[in-house]
Amino acid sequence: xxxxxxxxxxxxxxxxxxxxxxxxxxxxxxxxxxxxxxxxxxxxxxxxxxxxxxxxxxxxxxxxxxxxxxxxxxxxxxxxxxxxxxxxxxxxxxxxxxxxxxxxxxxxxxxxxxxxx
Numbered sequence: 001x002x003x004x005x006x007x008x009x010x011x012x013x014x015x016x017x018x019x020x021x022x023x024x025x026x027x028x029x030x031x032x033x034x035x036x037x038x039x040x041x042x043x044x045x046x047x048x049x050x051x052x053x054x055x056x057x058x059x060x061x062x063x064x065x066x067x068x069x070x071x072x073x074x075x076x077x078x079x080x081x082x083x084x085x086x087x088x089x090x091x092x093x094x095x096x097x098x099x100x101x102x103x104x105x106x107x108x109x110x111x112x113x114x115x116x117x
Contacts, residue, residue, distance in 0.1 A: 001046065007041040008073070008074075011041055011073070011074050015089070018097070019102050022101060030086065035048075037116075046061040048060045054085055055112055058085060058114055063114040068112065069107060071107055072088060072115075077107065093107065094106075094107055094110060
């Protein structure tokens with residue numbers, strides 16, 4: 001699944017729209033955010049299966065795993081405690097859905113990443 005030529009602008013638009021959107025267990029959670037980021041970057045919604053862990057569920061989408069330190073802007077990442085999916089952004093940081101909108105953490109807080117090409 002290749003990235004679209006205008007993926008940086010599309011991802012930026014998603015981040016702006018999600019900046020103050022609060023967590024909702026059914027409508028706006030970490031999985032939906034990660035899927036929205038992949039859709040913004042590639043124009044396609046990846047196939048995936050809901051499994052026992054977020055890591056296994058993300059693996060089911062078929063993207064290659066990479067060390068979090070090598071995550072580039074737009075790659076999907078998994079933070080440890082509590083486990084949640086997010087998206088790598090700039091300067092070694094990732095964003096995640098929080099109670100009142102997006103929250104930012106260092107990529108060093110992440111345990112796994114997936115390359116979105």
